[in-house]
Amino acid sequence: xxxxxxxxxxxxxxxxxxxxxxxxxxxxxxxxxxxxxxxxxxxxxxxxxxxxxxxxxxxxxxxxxxxxxxxxxxxxxxxxxxxxxxxxxxxxxxxxxxxxxxxxxxxxxxxxxxxxxxxxxxxxxxxxxxxxxxxxxxxxxxxxxxxxxxxxxxxxxxxxxxxxxxxxxxxxxxxxxxxxxxxxxxxxxxxxxxxxxxxxxxxxxxxxxxxxxxxxxxxxxxxxxxxxxxxxxxxxxxxxxxxxxxxxxxxxxxxxxxxxxxxxxxxxxxxxxxxxxxxxxxxxxxxxxxxxxxxxxxxxxxxxxxxxxxxxxxxxxxxxxxxxxxx
Numbered sequence: 001x002x003x004x005x006x007x008x009x010x011x012x013x014x015x016x017x018x019x020x021x022x023x024x025x026x027x028x029x030x031x032x033x034x035x036x037x038x039x040x041x042x043x044x045x046x047x048x049x050x051x052x053x054x055x056x057x058x059x060x061x062x063x064x065x066x067x068x069x070x071x072x073x074x075x076x077x078x079x080x081x082x083x084x085x086x087x088x089x090x091x092x093x094x095x096x097x098x099x100x101x102x103x104x105x106x107x108x109x110x111x112x113x114x115x116x117x118x119x120x121x122x123x124x125x126x127x128x129x130x131x132x133x134x135x136x137x138x139x140x141x142x143x144x145x146x147x148x149x150x151x152x153x154x155x156x157x158x159x160x161x162x163x164x165x166x167x168x169x170x171x172x173x174x175x176x177x178x179x180x181x182x183x184x185x186x187x188x189x190x191x192x193x194x195x196x197x198x199x200x201x202x203x204x205x206x207x208x209x210x211x212x213x214x215x216x217x218x219x220x221x222x223x224x225x226x227x228x229x230x231x232x233x234x235x236x237x238x239x240x241x242x243x244x245x246x247x248x249x250x251x252x253x254x255x256x257x258x259x260x261x262x263x264x265x266x267x268x269x270x271x272x273x274x275x276x277x278x279x280x281x282x283x284x285x286x287x288x289x290x291x292x293x294x295x296x297x298x299x300x301x302x303x304x305x306x307x308x309x310x311x312x313x314x315x316x317x318x319x320x321x322x323x324x325x326x327x
Contacts, residue, residue: 001039003076004178004210005061005096010034010070012056029290030056032234034070035313038178043204043211045225045242047218047257052231054214055101058180061212062098074178094124097171101183103163107155113141113166114151117173124174137173143206144169145199161192165199172203181213185220197224218261222246230254233294236313239321250322252299293325301326 012031018024031053038044046054059065061072063083072079074092082088100106107116117137127133138148144165155163164184171179181200185193201224204211215221221228221242228245230238230253238251249255293299293306305325313323 001042003037004040004042004074005038005212006073006076007037007057007061008035008071008073010057010060010072011068012053012060012065013068029234031060031067034231034234034236036229036236036239038210038212040177040210041204041208042227043213043225045221045228046212046214046231047216047221047228048231050216053234054216054231055182057231058098058182058212058214062096062180063093064098090124094174095177096180097174097176097178098180098182099164099167099171099184101186103160103167103187104155106167107163109155112152112154113146113158113169116166116170117141120170120173126174140169140173143172143203145195161188161196164188164196168196168199168203172207172209175207176209178210178212181211181215183215186215186217193220200224218257230257235294235323236321237295237323241320244318244320250316250320250327251295251324252301252326253295256298 010031011029011033014028014030015025016028018026034053034057036044046057048054056065060067061079063079067080074082074096077088077092079092082092111119114137117140118133121127121133121136127136137151141148141151146162146165146169150158150162155166158166167184184200185196188196197220200211203209211224213221213224225242228240228242229236230245230251232253238245238249238254240250245254246258249258290310292308293302293311296302296306299306303325309325311323311325313321314327315321316327
């Protein structure tokens with residue numbers, strides 16, 4: 001499979017003034033040494049708890065945030081270098097689009113649904129002929145699950161699922177190669193989630209897209225992804241194909257996530273929750289993250305080495321990757 005995106009040792013640190021009169025600065029390491037790749041036509045799932053750095057990673061890929069360190073390559077081209085040239089910058093921004101979690105906040109309340117599409121086409125100088133543009137926008141709306149009658153409506157006149165479809169239409173109208181899906185269904189009802197996910201899969205086949213699908217919902221990621229990357233406190237702790245990950249999770253955190261997934265069997269679910277609760281401790285001091293395993297305080301298998309050394313990402317014989325001293 002040809003590679004479309006590669007992320008190497010990506011880091012993002014935020015500084016915050018703390019203490020009396022805010023004279024001290026504290027560094028928060030939102031993303032710490034993250035590396036992965038996405039192939040053409042592939043969906044890579046990125047999962048983890050809230051605050052683990054998933055969305056920050058996605059925003060750096062679309063250049064909404066500047067990395068503290070590391071590199072992002074699109075089709076072998078360093079994005080940070082390409083952004084210095086106006087033509088290269090427009091090309092990369094057209095080919096890498098994002099679907100946001102909050103569809104209402106990502107839309108201009110003063111623009112109709114079709115105007116949101118027109119704006120993107122105008123910026124990138126696509127479909128300048130009026131008749132061609134009209135036919136093209138109709139097709140985009142149809143592919144996104146919207147009707148022609150909805151083109152003239154404003155964001156507040158749509159439901160949550162319909163607003164997310166506008167976000168999808170705006171993302172695919174530029175015919176990108178890669179779309180960052182930042183928890184696109186987390187705020188929707190389950191029935192609407194299924195419709196959006198099925199629509200994303202259909203659009204992927206129709207347009208030949210690659211997805212980075214960010215979510216905390218394992219059932220959604222399991223359905224749509226080809227491979228899955230698991231994040232915890234800014235680190236990637238495991239990477240594997242979805243079948244291997246769910247059938248035999250290696251990292252204790254991945255095992256905990258899968259155990260925490262609700263089960264139809266109430267007895268099994270109760271046992272799993274008790275097991276997780278018995279191993280839960282206080283949150284780890286962020287200043288210790290660079291000197292110990294970030295999961296050490298919650299891991300039932302933690303040993304002395306886990307508290308004195310950060311585990312490195314190891315690639316196993318079957319191609320899976322895991323960041324743990326047990327392997």
